[in-house]
Every structure is written in C-alpha cells, then in structure tokens.
Amino acid sequence: NAGVTQTPKFRILKIGQSMTLQCTQDMNHNYMYWYRQDPGMGLKLIYYSVGAGITDKGEVPNGYNVSRSTTEDFPLRLELAAPSQTSVYFCASSYTDRLDGYTFGSGTRLTVV
Amino acid sequence: AQSVTQPDIHITVSEGASLELRCNYSYGATPYLFWYVQSPGQGLQLLLKYFSGDTLVQGIKGFEAEFKRSQSSFNLRKPSVHWSDAAEYFCAVGAMDSNYQLIWGAGTKLIIKP
Secondary structure (H helix, E strand, O other), X not given: OOOEEEEOOEEEEOOOOXXXXXXXXXXXXXXXXXEEEOOOOOEEEEEEEEEOOEEEEOOOXXXXXXXXXXXXXXXXXXXOOOHHHOEXXXXXXXXXXXXOOOEEOOOEEEEEO | OOEEEOOOOEEEEEOOOOEEEOOEEEOOOOOXXXXXXXXXXXXXXXXXXXXXXXXXXXXXXXXXXXXXXXXXXXXXXXXXXOHHHOEEEEEEEEXXXXXXXXXXXXXXXXXXXX
C-alpha cells in the first residue's frame, strides 16, 4: 500500500524557472491538500481539493496553481519560482472531510536560488 | 481568529522519563484537535484526535492527550519515552465554521537523552 507518493524528493530551481510537484494517492481519498512547511512555522495550506475537478485556495496560494483531473493525482505547479518559495512541500489526503485524519507524503524539499 | 500555540520549541527528556508536550488554542467554540508526529525526513503521521466525548484520548505509540476546555489546552503525554520517539510534534486545530481548515502549531522538537 503506497499511500501518498510525492516526487521529486529534492529539487533546486533557478529564479524564474517553473516546475510541477507530483502527488499521487492510491487510497481512493476524495480530499487532497498541498502544504508548505517553513522552519519554525506550522504548516500552511496552499491549495486543496474535495474531489476530481474541484480545487480551492488555501491560506498561501500566490505563486502556485493546481489541478485535479483524477481522484488519484493532485499536482502543484510553480510558475516563475522565487526565493520565497524555498520550502518543504507536503501533499496529504483524507477520505472524508478535512477533519478526518490526513495521510501525508514524505515531502519535496525545494530550493530556489 | 483561530490560533494554535506550542510554547516549547525544543524539549529534552531522558529515555524512560515521562513526557508532556503543551498545546494551547484560541477558538470560541469546541474545536477539533489533533496531534501529529514528524520523524526526520518523513511526512506527518496522525497520533490522535479529539472531536467530542471523553476528554482523554488514546493514540498510537502509547501517546494520550487530554482536552481541557477551561484551559484551552490539548496536551500530549506519554508515561515513558523511547529513543524512537525523538521527532517533531505538531498540534492542529480545525472547526466547521472555518471551512474545516486546520490551523497548525509551529511544532515541538523532542530530543531524547540516553
């Protein structure tokens, strides 16, 4: 049972480059989330999705985009990377509403230089 | 606005000693409360959650937490820690009228002394 799989695990981007962080879950969870984690800070919600074709902004959506064409996949797109986007990114999913326990991926550590 | 405070950035405990990690929240109604653990280089794992009912909840790995409404607290406890408990612990709060979004504490890093 793979759970939530994130790729890549590490990435270095130059300012202005773009990239897509991949997230796939095999648990048939309806809800999926993208968080960023900065040192000394709690997780901040970037975007979330309550099902295929439905996405919504979280607390810190600027500079990011998402799509949810299937139940399994929830990629996060960074356009025009900036140093402020240096962070560890976590994808998570839950079966029912957002107050169910989340299953997290192992994270993507992104550095923008 | 809702907020979650974990007052201790780091805590050092000897192996075999008891542990209490503090979590205080700010919210008007009864919140939904969670504790997650993050081992180095890993994603977060749910330890336990409180929605309603018995204010003392049991979780995985021998952890428990107690909801105290009068103190707006949800402290995590373990009677005897093991070296494998060294990790970072996060408290989170959610509520229906915040569109279910979780608000996270900044985390407490647990260091185990041999």
